[in-house]
Amino acid sequence: IQWIFPAMQIRKTKEMVLVNGLGLGGSTAISAGNALRMDGRLRALGIDLDAEFAEIYREVPITTAHQERWREPTRRLYAACREMGLGPQPLPKMGEYAHCTHCGRCTFGCPAGVKWDSRRFLHAAVDRGARLITGCRVERVIVEGGRATGVIARQGWRRHFFRADLVVLAAGGFATPAILQRSGIGCEPRLFVDPVLCVSAPWPDVGLCREVEMPFVVQQGPIIISPYFDYLSFFFNQAWSYPAKNILTLMIKLADESDGEVVGARVHKRLTPTDKEHLAEGVRLCTEILRRFGVEGKTFLGTVNAGHPGGSLPLTGREAATLHHDHLPRNLYVADATLLPAALGNPAILTIMALAKRVAKECVGL
Template sequence: MVIIVGTGAGGGILARELAKNGIDVTIFEKGPYIESKDAFDCYDVYNKQVDLLTTTCIGGSTIVSMSNMVRALDEELLDYGIDLSEAYEYVEDLVGVHDLDDSHIGKGTQLFLDAGRELGLKTMKMPKAIREEDCIQCGKCAFGCPVNAKWSGKDFVDEAVEAGATLICDAEVISVSIKDMEAHGVNYVKDGERKVLLDDLVILAAGAIGSTLILRQTGINAGTRIFFDPFVTVGGYLKDINFNTEVQMAGLVVGKNFVLSPHFSSFIRQNIVYDDVEDKDILSIMVKTADECQGQVYNDGSVFKDNTIEDIRYLAEGVATAGMILEKAGVDPTTIGSTVYRGAHPGGTAPIGKIVDSNLETDIDNLFVCDASVLPISPGKPPILTILALAKRLADYIINNK
């Protein structure tokens, strides 16, 4: 009855909820089915002008995420008639959102938290969906957890399959089959052969870029704009801090125009002139901002991104604040440097109010989109929890109305 394209935050929970409610579900994943420890090999490569972090595999980018779970765009979505309060409570309980136990707050993260509070900044632990009893505190969250201690979309896909859903991996959906302005299935390629699967309802959850390309091939002009959270990592020398082995991004500072979180980057080491500097001697902070939705997705899947003066100003504010925290935490200020500008969490390519309605349905009946594509503006925060809540709301809508 339902085809779901993509297995990230949106696709995973949709498959789980629908399958557990007795609905026939077929799930398509463009990438392979892997164990979480192998996710690093599935990072995508874009054009040289854009350093954008996404993965193509089971679980999508959730499998290399830090499993950060913060509510975002609550008030903004109310303007579109979308109240996620009940859905948030449901998914927070489902994935076990909580502040990490003190046993999993390392020395570097504690210095970040203490320094932020001393400076009078809005400072807190980062809500996460990590199982401390399994976590070995290796610092490799972004490589794919080697012990599967954090939630990812893969968890929900596995539950959906156990409940009777069909999973087709290594299969690229090209377009949606349309008849009389109604979705009737998908056209896809597997093992070099073009195939068709007919069904009653299609949900695209292939990410801001993947869903865009499918929508275009279906006749919907998505992807004429795009946001992704710009970020840099700022850090310096602090002998034997061993921050590189801590749970990453376990703290949070919320500014007016940016968020900061402790995040290790080995690229910081090249900025430090000391001969004996090692990864264990680096303390660093990710600076992330909300950006204006300037840019587009090209038909070959590459991305163009234009940064506005506001984008650059907000990033500079965050970098300056991160520098103050690092110095307060004991980092040698003469060694503080930054990584190159990068991007994460692409979205806004099929926004609510333009490409989809408040139920995430397009102008084509029974064709829905449920991933970061639909977010009307950049949240400037990790969007996973918001996508999970939107997907839970959509699952309930389909169960009750379709």
């Protein structure tokens, strides 16, 4: 699998495939570029991110311009959802989508360079004097006298100690808990991942593999539905043994229960009975949308996969003011989805960015 998806780390459990981004930009580089604000749970804890979202809207181009160039099958799916009263909405995207070539390779890093990703922030930081070190993995944080003094990172066969007055972990919902555990700092035995399941049907020359990924979204409680060509299923699921251009497909994304955990280098994740019920309802709804589109024959399912891990060190009302957990050293912060109290079941990047901006502001005064 790795040679096909070199920018992804891929794990397997009994019930699903788990993925996350590797390298500069992390998962933003292999995302669909969606820009939805999903901070309701954080606001309920007393965490107000209005200022941070406003900053993002000024700094990052966000648009629905891709709608003007949707292919006919996408327009028909959108119309079918409207006829069913599902309230589909075009998905805002981060980038200059007026120049999108509709190659369908958003999650392969956007060859056209249209999609925004966090490497642009990295370039800005380097221009201002930051030192960017690549090709290494942080193993643990060194804590001495109740303070973080730096990190141990592995680069090839060698380990290096990087001294720091302040340490911010933003390695993602799988890696951040593992780093904390190796540093002697416990996390909670909980993990959500936003599982994805695609419902598909053969349809000659439908060409969704050449459409912008996730052009619109239907919100249905704990699930969302969106057109999405699932390359993991296409390459590794025998049911998808059709030419890519002949596969009509809808994605279900689920806000799953946090039944799972990261234990060292291993990830344990299960679908609960409630999760399975919600996915089954999503399959029923997608099947009906495909019927409205015109599908009369069989449908087939993709491989359950997930790439939105988080929740192992969730924020509570106690941390609303500082976004800093009491059992972390004062100069050690976390700034990724590990902090989210529950699964979003939606594109998460914009909300994580706002949360990270707020963490950065808290760090300035240290």
